[in-house]
Amino acid sequence: MSERSGQGPMSQTRRWVGLGVAVLLIPVGLGLRLLPGLVGDLAGGVAYAAMIYALLVAIALRLGRSGTTLLALVLTLGIELLQLTGLPAAMVEAFGPARYLLGSTFAWLDLVSAAAGVAVASGVDALLTRSRRARG
Incomplete structure (x- = not known):
């Protein structure tokens, strides 16, 4: 079975590694x-974005690396852009721990750290996949 189908030993290993990295x-x-x-x-923003990528690896193997990268970027x-609406700030005010998921204030540099985190995670994923394939 192919890795893209989300089945097979390589895909299952990738899923567990993604979950472990996210945790x-x-x-x-x-x-x-x-x-x-x-x-x-x-x-922290780079780590957050990399965690989102790793979670997507764990739950959405069928996307492949390109799809996972794109979805992680969109999410x-x-x-980050949702913070422009004030909705996350209101949610944080109502439930403080929501700040860890949604943030509370918008900053342009957070967009850069989010993109960087996804890029780093996708690059590491590519290197690990290439290494596993080379070993057989």
């Missing part, structure tokens, strides 16, 4: 947000 990126991202100022904000950039 590991939660505390990493939260920790990076503790770094001072812009560095912490951008590094992360969409969440």
Whole structure:
């Protein structure tokens, strides 16, 4: 079976690796947000976007890497742009932990960190896939 079908041993390994990476990126991202100022904000944003990519690998194998990359970009950039509406800020006010999923204020540089996080995750995914294929 092909990797694109979401079946077979390579696909199942990719799914579990994606899930494991997503889980590991939660505390990493939260920790990076503790770094001072812009560095912490951008590094946390990169980790958040990479986590979204990894979650998509785990739940949507049939998309393939290109589809996963595109969907991760749409989701992360969409969440950032949603902050322009004030809806996430209202949700955070009602339920504080929503800030970790939706953020609360818009910043242009967050779009850059989201795109960078997806690009890094997709690149690492490509390298790992190529390495697994080379080993057989």
